[in-house]
Amino acid sequence: MKQGKVLKVQNIRYRDIIDGVSFDWHQGEIIALLGPNGSGKSTLARLLAGLIEPETGDIQFIDDDSVRPWRAVERWQEIGFVGQHPQRQVIGATVAEELSFGLLNLGIDFDSVRDKVSKLASTIGLEGKEDQSPSTLSGGERQRLVATAILAMEPSFLILDEALSMLDARAQANILELLVKVRTESGQLWITHDSELACQADRLLVMQKGKIVDMGNPREAFRDPQLKAQFWIRSVPDTQCLNPKETPKLPKKQNQTILEWRQAKYESRLSINKVITAGEFVAIVGPSGSGKTTLLESVVGLNQPTEGQLMVCGEHVSSTNLDSLRRKTRLLFQEAGEYLIGHSVYQEVYYGDTKKNLKLKTQDKLSYLEAFGIPARLAETPPERLSGGERQKVALAAALRTQPEILLLDEPLIGLDIVSRISIQAMISKLENMTILYVTHDLRDVLPDADRIWLVEEGNVVLDCAAQCWQEHKGQLQAAGVRC
Amino acid sequence: MSLLMTVTHWQGLVLTSFILLGLVILSRTPFRLYRSLAVVLFWMGLFYGLSAGWVWSEDKSIWQGHWSVKGLTQGLELLWRVLLIFSLTRLYSAVTKPLEQGMGIAYFFNPLIRITPKASDFALLLTLTLRFIPLIVEEALILWKVRILKGEWPTSWFKRAREVMHLMVPLMLLSLKRAEELAENLMARGYCSGKYRPLIVQEKTAEDYVGVLIIVVWGVLLLILAKTAQ
Numbered sequence: 256m257k258q259g260k261v262l263k264v265q266n267i268r269y270r271d272i273i274d275g276v277s278f279d280w281h282q283g284e285i286i287a288l289l290g291p292n293g294s295g296k297s298t299l300a301r302l303l304a305g306l307i308e309p310e311t312g313d314i315q316f317i318d319d320d321s322v323r324p325w326r327a328v329e330r331w332q333e334i335g336f337v338g339q340h341p342q343r344q345v346i347g348a349t350v351a352e353e354l355s356f357g358l359l360n361l362g363i364d365f366d367s368v369r370d371k372v373s374k375l376a377s378t379i380g381l382e383g384k385e386d387q388s389p390s391t392l393s394g395g396e397r398q399r400l401v402a403t404a405i406l407a408m409e410p411s412f413l414i415l416d417e418a419l420s421m422l423d424a425r426a427q428a429n430i431l432e433l434l435v436k437v438r439t440e441s442g443q444l445w446i447t448h449d450s451e452l453a454c455q456a457d458r459l460l461v462m463q464k465g466k467i468v469d470m471g472n473p474r475e476a477f478r479d480p481q482l483k484a485q486f487w488i489r490s491v492p493d494t495q496c497l498n499p500k501e502t503p504k505l506p507k508k509q510n511q512t513i514l515e516w517r518q519a520k521y522e523s524r525l526s527i528n529k530v531i532t533a534g535e536f537v538a539i540v541g542p543s544g545s546g547k548t549t550l551l552e553s554v555v556g557l558n559q560p561t562e563g564q565l566m567v568c569g570e571h572v573s574s575t576n577l578d579s580l581r582r583k584t585r586l587l588f589q590e591a592g593e594y595l596i597g598h599s600v601y602q603e604v605y606y607g608d609t610k611k612n613l614k615l616k617t618q619d620k621l622s623y624l625e626a627f628g629i630p631a632r633l634a635e636t637p638p639e640r641l642s643g644g645e646r647q648k649v650a651l652a653a654a655l656r657t658q659p660e661i662l663l664l665d666e667p668l669i670g671l672d673i674v675s676r677i678s679i680q681a682m683i684s685k686l687e688n689m690t691i692l693y694v695t696h697d698l699r700d701v702l703p704d705a706d707r708i709w710l711v712e713e714g715n716v717v718l719d720c721a722a723q724c725w726q727e728h729k730g731q732l733q734a735a736g737v738r739c
Numbered sequence: 740m741s742l743l744m745t746v747t748h749w750q751g752l753v754l755t756s757f758i759l760l761g762l763v764i765l766s767r768t769p770f771r772l773y774r775s776l777a778v779v780l781f782w783m784g785l786f787y788g789l790s791a792g793w794v795w796s797e798d799k800s801i802w803q804g805h806w807s808v809k810g811l812t813q814g815l816e817l818l819w820r821v822l823l824i825f826s827l828t829r830l831y832s833a834v835t836k837p838l839e840q841g842m843g844i845a846y847f848f849n850p851l852i853r854i855t856p857k858a859s860d861f862a863l864l865l866t867l868t869l870r871f872i873p874l875i876v877e878e879a880l881i882l883w884k885v886r887i888l889k890g891e892w893p894t895s896w897f898k899r900a901r902e903v904m905h906l907m908v909p910l911m912l913l914s915l916k917r918a919e920e921l922a923e924n925l926m927a928r929g930y931c932s933g934k935y936r937p938l939i940v941q942e943k944t945a946e947d948y949v950g951v952l953i954i955v956v957w958g959v960l961l962l963i964l965a966k967t968a969q
Contacts, residue, residue: 301923386939585888594909
């Protein structure tokens with residue numbers, strides 16, 4: 256068993272992103288790193304992983320009292336890196352290739368690797384799937400595959416850059432199980448926005464504007480209101496204190512059916528027979544791959560029913576009326592900020608306007624941007640230069656600009672820091688007279704606003720209850736991997 | 740097999756036709772899969788029939804020629820060959836997933852890897868392509884959906900082309916980002932030139948050996964028939 260290795264980070268700087276960061280990281284120690292979007296957490300992770308080099312300062316590797324500069328070490332053998340998106344990290348074309356890639360680079364002979372791959376696949380429940388493409392696996396399975404492939408290389412240190420944020424509670428627990436198994440053999444750095452996860456670490460570091468603050472034991476840090484306020488740390492959410500809306504808001508067009516799936520089937524992915532009335536806020540929860548996104552996409556006609564039919568605003572959805580129905584609905588995709596197609600923030604929000612209208616940058620238009628927390632000075636900025644939170648706000652502003660009757664949100668808060676989460680949540684809460692379908696893994700994000708909760712599992716809505724009654728179904732929701 | 744088909748004569752083509760029919764029945768692929776070949780057959784038949792069937796004597800110009808039975812027969816034989824190659828390829832792609840095709844090609848590089856590390860790099864390139872293309876297609880699909888939901892798709896071809904060009908910029912940016920991420924992942928897992936070897940865990944079954952035997956016998960028969968017909 257490996258013991259006693261230390262990474263000593265001394266006053267490192269990188270461009271204007273990392274500004275004199277110092278800390279020690281011991282093998283066997285789990286550090287949680289919190290901080291707002293754009294504070295430099297991922298850049299620090301890349302510096303530690305050796306993917307980029309610090310401009311000044313030094314990182315030293317201490318192994319049994321021998322001190323070596325970090326750049327003189329075969330870093331990939333000592334440190335592993337797991338990112339947020341499993342589908343973007345997979346290297347192998349098959350499960351076996353993925354598991355074997357690092358092992359072959361370590362110089363292990365081919366036959367031993369072959370044996371080890373079979374064993375590894377069976378430990379993560381992928382036996383018999385070794386020759387399958389990783390793209391056939393669910394998000395949770397893929398992340399477990401990537402984590403196992405990296406852990407198989409037995410790194411002394413492991414960085415998880417928001418590696419658990421896309422996963423439901425069940426998939427997250429599976430990965431945590433893998434991490435706990437190697438807890439004594441590897442130092443782990445968990446970059447996260449999730450205070451609940453951070454609480455399980457040994458030490459809490461908070462990053463802000465390229466600087467790092469050591470806050471010691473996370474459980475104690477989360478109890479200190481002064482520190483919490485200073486660094487915008489959210490306490491561990493307590494659903495007992497989180498009350499759902501007491502009385503549902505009274506929609507203008509009360510009792511008017513706005514969405515109706517009549518025995519609709521979408522291949523084998525979704526089967527639904529439900530009605531939503533105008534002005535309702537429906538929280539849609541469920542494990543990854545259960546059919547939640549298919550449900551949202553069905554409303555905008557991106558998925559057509561293979562059986563049954565869908566009525567939107569009283570009209571049967573068909574290819575002839577798709578354009579007019581799409582004007583009444585807006586879908587905010589998962590990580591919508593990644594997929595902005597306008598050349599600038601302004602063009603993204605006012606996409607589709609005539610050239611003449613676009614040229615007229617009126618005060619009203621700029622004020623609209625500012626209402627979403629996008630300063631007017633950013634109007635001409637290309638979207639790719641914005642932070643994650645800003646991009647998400649731009650996507651939301653673009654979706655709401657046409658004042659749709661139905662708003663479809665697919666995990667709009669994923670990967671965002673607490674400040675951005677609060678401000679986007681506040682914007683959504685303010686929306687009135689709008690029917691909202693909100694997909695999430697975390698019920699706590701929607702409880703204050705939701706009227707109804709749908710639990711989707713294996714392509715079926717298995718639970719439809721009023722938000723006020725969620726406690727009665729807590730066990731069922733938790734068993735499905737919903738955080739609540 | 741495609742190479743052997745170019746040297747064989749009508750006897751070999753008859754043999755291959757029967758084998759193809761047997762394979763189609765064995766694979767239980769529906770006949771509609773081969774329907775698209777009819778269009779190819781028509782145009783190629785027209786081309787080969789017209790070009791190979793038209794003959795003229797040495798002392799005359801091309802426009803003074805005429806259609807000959809021998810020439811038309813040659814054109815028909817050529818068409819038969821092409822049709823068999825296309826049908827076999829269609830059958831192969833219908834029963835073999837692109838992933839398996841790519842892995843199979845990469846697997847055949849294994850003996851070469853012992854000779855030169857470049858073969859290993861090339862095999863890895865194949866594997867990465869297999870992985871990267873679906874990822875980019877996925878990203879392109881999301882961008883397409885985003886665009887579709889932003890407003891009506893224009894009816895004029897010029898405007899449509901402009902819209903597609905407009906989407907190419909974010910797609911390029913995303914592709915570059917994904918490529919960079921992939922390069923970083925390779926670095927983080929210690930990629931070194933020559934170390935990669937394609938790994939297929941699945942054990943070879945009796946059916947695989949029977950398949951190899953049939954292909955070998957088929958190939959040898961084609962060679963023999965080509966020799967005896969000369």
